[in-house]
Amino acid sequence: MNSETPPLAPGLYFVATPIGSARDITLRALDILGSADVIAAEDTRTLRKLMKIHDVALNDRPVLSYHDHNGAAVRPRLLQALRDGKSVAYASEAGTPMVADPGFVLAREAIADGLPVTSAPGPSAVIAALTIAGLPTDRFLFAGFAPSATGARRKFFGELAQVPATLVFYESPKRIHKSLADMALELGPDRQAALCRELTKKFEEVIRGTLNELGQETAQRTLKGEIVVVVDRNRAGASDLDMDTALRQALSSMTLKDASAHVAEQLKIPRRKVYQAALKLGKC
Numbered sequence: 001m002n003s004e005t006p007p008l009a010p011g012l013y014f015v016a017t018p019i020g021s022a023r024d025i026t027l028r029a030l031d032i033l034g035s036a037d038v039i040a041a042e043d044t045r046t047l048r049k050l051m052k053i054h055d056v057a058l059n060d061r062p063v064l065s066y067h068d069h070n071g072a073a074v075r076p077r078l079l080q081a082l083r084d085g086k087s088v089a090y091a092s093e094a095g096t097p098m099v100a101d102p103g104f105v106l107a108r109e110a111i112a113d114g115l116p117v118t119s120a121p122g123p124s125a126v127i128a129a130l131t132i133a134g135l136p137t138d139r140f141l142f143a144g145f146a147p148s149a150t151g152a153r154r155k156f157f158g159e160l161a162q163v164p165a166t167l168v169f170y171e172s173p174k175r176i177h178k179s180l181a182d183m184a185l186e187l188g189p190d191r192q193a194a195l196c197r198e199l200t201k202k203f204e205e206v207i208r209g210t211l212n213e214l215g216q217e218t219a220q221r222t223l224k225g226e227i228v229v230v231v232d233r234n235r236a237g238a239s240d241l242d243m244d245t246a247l248r249q250a251l252s253s254m255t256l257k258d259a260s261a262h263v264a265e266q267l268k269i270p271r272r273k274v275y276q277a278a279l280k281l282g283k284c
Contacts, residue, residue: 035087169231191231244281
């Protein structure tokens with residue numbers, strides 16, 4: 001790491017950090033961590049270790065712990081540093097701040113004060129899972145963690161059953177079996193899905209199949225690590241917009257006839273209807 005990294009402009013910088021492999025850190029993130037006046041982190045031990053791996057020196061700069069439990073006490077100090085014209089870097093323990101990680105209230109209050117807020121984008125378990133799940137990514141909904149109580153969890157999944165987008169959930173190893181069972185119950189046992197765990201780490205694994213198949217395959221296993229479950233949208237009542245989106249994608253690499261057959265099978269829509277829609281798209 002170059003010890004003479006140019007100084008940062010004043011402002012709040014949300015820094016994405018690796019979800020597994022330390023080499024996934026971006027060069028810009030290293031620059032920001034190397035030159036910010038103040039550094040805050042969800043877990044200071046994890047961030048210090050990451051900075052040491054990449055030879056980023058602290059040089060007596062303050063490193064503050066900032067998370068959901070101490071935010072009210074630490075946030076005023078960070079905001080005051082920003083008002084004093086300093087640069088503040090905030091990093092979650094892993095992944096992108098505010099994506100199921102702390103940072104929202106800090107961002108909201110900084111913005112309300114007219115202070116600069118920017119992002120150093122990078123690793124995100126949501127995007128990593130969507131990339132390798134093998135399910136549509138043209139529209140997706142990140143729903144975070146499901147509630148821990150059975151009744152609330154089933155209601156949570158039930159409310160998402162008709163959302164016309166791929167669904168993405170985080171889950172803990174302790175609750176994954178119950179969640180898969182409730183997903184199958186509320187979203188449908190034949191819904192295509194992918195269970196992604198330990199992303200970018202040595203034991204990365206992706207299990208693909210229907211929700212029912214995922215439940216059966218993992219029933220006797222003790223799963224470890226961070227888990228992301230990606231679930232296909234409801235195909236039983238695919239809309240015309242779903243059909244048009246799928247057709248445009250298919251037509252980019254298939255003939256009109258093949259694209260129509262592919263989309264009709266994929267969305268369970270009569271082939272004639274799909275073919276007529278493909279003809280109209282072909283004339284556009």
